[in-house]
Every structure is written in structure tokens, then in C-alpha cells.
Amino acid sequence: MSRNTKQVPKEEIIKQLETCDIVRQLLAKKPKERKALVDTYGCQQNEADSEQICGMLSQMGYGFTDNVEEADLVLLNTCAIREHAEQRVFGNVGALVHSKRRNKDKIICVCGCMPQQEYVTEKIKRSYPHVDLVFGTHKLWQFPSLLLSVLQNKKRVFAIEDEGGRVAEGLPVLRKFSYKASVPIVNGCNNFCTYCIVPYVRGRERSREIEDIVREVKDLVNGGCREITLLGQNVNSYGKDLEKAKDFSDLLIALAQLDGDFLIRFMTSHPKDASDKLFAVMEQYPNKIAPQLHLPVQSGSTRVLTAMNRGYTREKYLELIRQVRARIPDITLTSDIIVGFPGETQEEFEETLSLIELVEFEALFTFVFSARKGTPAEHFEDPMPIVQKKENFQRLLDVQNEISERKHAEYIGKTLRCLVDQIDEKGNVIARTPGGRRVHLEKDCGKLGEFVDVSITNASKWSLFGVIQK
Numbered sequence: 001m002s003r004n005t006k007q008v009p010k011e012e013i014i015k016q017l018e019t020c021d022i023v024r025q026l027l028a029k030k031p032k033e034r035k036a037l038v039d040t041y042g043c044q045q046n047e048a049d050s051e052q053i054c055g056m057l058s059q060m061g062y063g064f065t066d067n068v069e070e071a072d073l074v075l076l077n078t079c080a081i082r083e084h085a086e087q088r089v090f091g092n093v094g095a096l097v098h099s100k101r102r103n104k105d106k107i108i109c110v111c112g113c114m115p116q117q118e119y120v121t122e123k124i125k126r127s128y129p130h131v132d133l134v135f136g137t138h139k140l141w142q143f144p145s146l147l148l149s150v151l152q153n154k155k156r157v158f159a160i161e162d163e164g165g166r167v168a169e170g171l172p173v174l175r176k177f178s179y180k181a182s183v184p185i186v187n188g189c190n191n192f193c194t195y196c197i198v199p200y201v202r203g204r205e206r207s208r209e210i211e212d213i214v215r216e217v218k219d220l221v222n223g224g225c226r227e228i229t230l231l232g233q234n235v236n237s238y239g240k241d242l243e244k245a246k247d248f249s250d251l252l253i254a255l256a257q258l259d260g261d262f263l264i265r266f267m268t269s270h271p272k273d274a275s276d277k278l279f280a281v282m283e284q285y286p287n288k289i290a291p292q293l294h295l296p297v298q299s300g301s302t303r304v305l306t307a308m309n310r311g312y313t314r315e316k317y318l319e320l321i322r323q324v325r326a327r328i329p330d331i332t333l334t335s336d337i338i339v340g341f342p343g344e345t346q347e348e349f350e351e352t353l354s355l356i357e358l359v360e361f362e363a364l365f366t367f368v369f370s371a372r373k374g375t376p377a378e379h380f381e382d383p384m385p386i387v388q389k390k391e392n393f394q395r396l397l398d399v400q401n402e403i404s405e406r407k408h409a410e411y412i413g414k415t416l417r418c419l420v421d422q423i424d425e426k427g428n429v430i431a432r433t434p435g436g437r438r439v440h441l442e443k444d445c446g447k448l449g450e451f452v453d454v455s456i457t458n459a460s461k462w463s464l465f466g467v468i469q470k
């Protein structure tokens, strides 16, 4: 397939921008400013999508509010990764019926990964008649014309067709923060891990052109952005679908060579596609590429990894860890683990425990397996009782907590260049180490988005504590 078939033509984007103006003129006839509430669920990719949605809403003349009653438009950008999250969305969509009864003109939209599943759209059609607009991940760039259709025709609109997933450049973005930003580099996934719904709801991998990403990052850096997180379900397969032979390492080099004081992070890496070439680039640009690697292993058993269709073995994973530590000894390593994958035996769980003891991650994101409708693992035999799974889960947590506490203690006495990341209304300040760990600073110190040298004075299993060096 030629590269051009994957990009939304410029004229189509211009049409959407013109539609923004038409909606703006329509809204200008209303007596007061229209306000939107955008509620985002799930991962950072969804957060990034919401920033585009807000960009389009702003261009259409909407202001923003957190108050449902005050909102003229409520949009739920949903996540399909876990059933629990879906139930929560359905609950929230249901609750909006009261608000809609009080204001018949209120527009309710549901978008994101959930509607990409047929049963969800059918359920909304049948059981939630107060929802006006439903669109899937492939239709996001058409939001202005979909909304205009709802406003003009006063009819419900459902747009969830999979277009083979194209890349849309040039849409407006309204960023939540000025000092940090997420930049999607590849959307969708080709891996079909047997437990995961992502390939079904976000389609096949589509990489953005390297020039478009470099331009966006350059603009961000010139605008004062200090931390840029490159996003993709599998960043390591970036560029495989591009005509020009560019891979993730080439992209990192191009970004690291930009002028300015900023740090690049990325997520998520897939062990199947991670390589020593990537680690060499990270080693080469220590001031621009964060010494941080989130490398989801999921299980320490090769048999379970094969059943998950992960495409690597326990040995290959451990070799990657050896390679990256050889190049960047103080790299911050984190990972994901699924406990109780269907068919996992007690011995196989013990292999996972032994792997985390061998690697010593600084933190783990751990889950007890729960089947997602529409994935192959939904039909796998699952003989291990849930009580046993929960017991294993607790053992895993206990072992990891002890490792995290020990790893964090190693920071005490070090001085690190950290980015001031959060200051709450009580004056509590949190900074991030280059490896992405949270550091609690003294109250009312530092400025949001500035790099400061921090001496680490204390540590717990969750966090670090420090003071800014004057």
C-alpha cells in the first residue's frame, strides 16, 4: 500500500477546519457562550486524542467547564481496555439522562475505543436514546462535521466505520500543560496479544511521518515545553509502515538533535521490537533522552508468553535487560505483569516471581487477568481458582514492594536534575527524576515546569523525598 493512501488528504482537513468556522458562526447566534465538558478515560493516547478534540471544540467557539449542568456539550472519550472501565462509562452515560431532561439542547457525545465494539454501539442505540453523537477512534478527525450534522439536523449520528485507519495531520490541539506534552507517533497495533482488545478498537499500526513529528516537537520546545512523551501502543515498531526507511531510533536521533533544554520520554516499548540499537541511541543522548524504560514483560514463563502471543521468550527479555543496563547502568526500569493468565500453572507463576527478583524493577503495574470480550483469551481454559490467583497476586506485590523500597533507598544522597511537575493548591510540590520517579519536595518551592537540582533525602516504597539545592 502506498504511503499516500494512509494520510488524510490536506483538502479534507481544510474542510474540517472550515466546518469549525461554520459551527462557530452557528453558536455565535446563541445568547451566551457555549461550554463543553470533556471527560477522558483510559490511557495517555486517549488524553492526547482529547487534546485534539478540545482543540477542535475551541476552534468551534466552545469554552470549557467541569460542571455537567453548565455544559452545553458533554463528551465522554472512552476506554475499552477493561470491563470495569466500560461499566463505569455506561453508568456515567446513563446518569446524563437527568441533565439532558433539564436541558433538551444539551449535546451528549460518546467517542473513543468503546464504540469501536459493535455491541457497545448497539447498546447505546437501544438503551441510551439521550446520546446524540457516537464516533469511533477512526472518525476523530471528522468530529466538526459530525457535530455540525447533529446541530443542524437534530438527529442522532453514529460514525464508527473502520477506514483502515488513516493519519490526520494539521488538526488543532488544545494542550493541558505548557511545560509537558504527549506526542503520538504511531497509532494502532499489529501484535494481537491474545488478551488485548487494542488492535480491534484502534486498528493497524499507522506511523506519522518523521518530519511531522519533528516539526511538532520543535514547536513545543520553542514554546517552552520541557518534557515530551512520545506515544504509541508499540513505539519500537515506529516507521515499519513508512515508505522511507526510518525506525524509532532514527526518530529519537532526529529529536535529540533539536536545540533546547528538554527531555524525551516514550511509551510503550514492546520487548519483541526493542533492540540494542535503541539502547545505544539512549546512551548517546543522555541529556535529551530520559534514562527510563517501561518494558512490559507480562509473564516470566516462556510458555505463558507464547500463549499470550507476545513474540519473545523469558531469555530474550532477560537479555534485553542485560543489554540496556550494560549501556545505561542507572536506568529506571518498570514493567507490567498479568497474574493468572488462563492456563498459568503455579510453577509458571513462580517463574514470574523469579524474573522480577532477577531484574529488580523500580515499579510494576500488576493486574489479575480479566477476560476482555472479543479477544481469543476469553475462550481459553482457566482452571486456576480466583482465590489462588489473588494469593499469587499478593505475593507478587509483597516481593515487588520490598524491591521498590530497596531500589528507592539507593537514591538517598544523590543529586538529580528534576522537573517540577505538580504544585497543588496546598503548596505541595512534586518533581520527576530523569527516570520518571516522583520526588516530593518541600512545600511552596520551585516553579512549575522548571528544571531544578534536587538532593534526595529520604525514600519509601512509593516515592522519593528531596530538597532543591540552592
Ligand code: SF4
Residues within 6 Å of the ligand: 189, 190, 191, 192, 193, 196, 197, 198, 199, 233, 234, 270
Ligand atoms: S502490543 Fe499487545 S498488549 Fe500492547 S496494544 Fe498491542 S496487542 Fe495490546
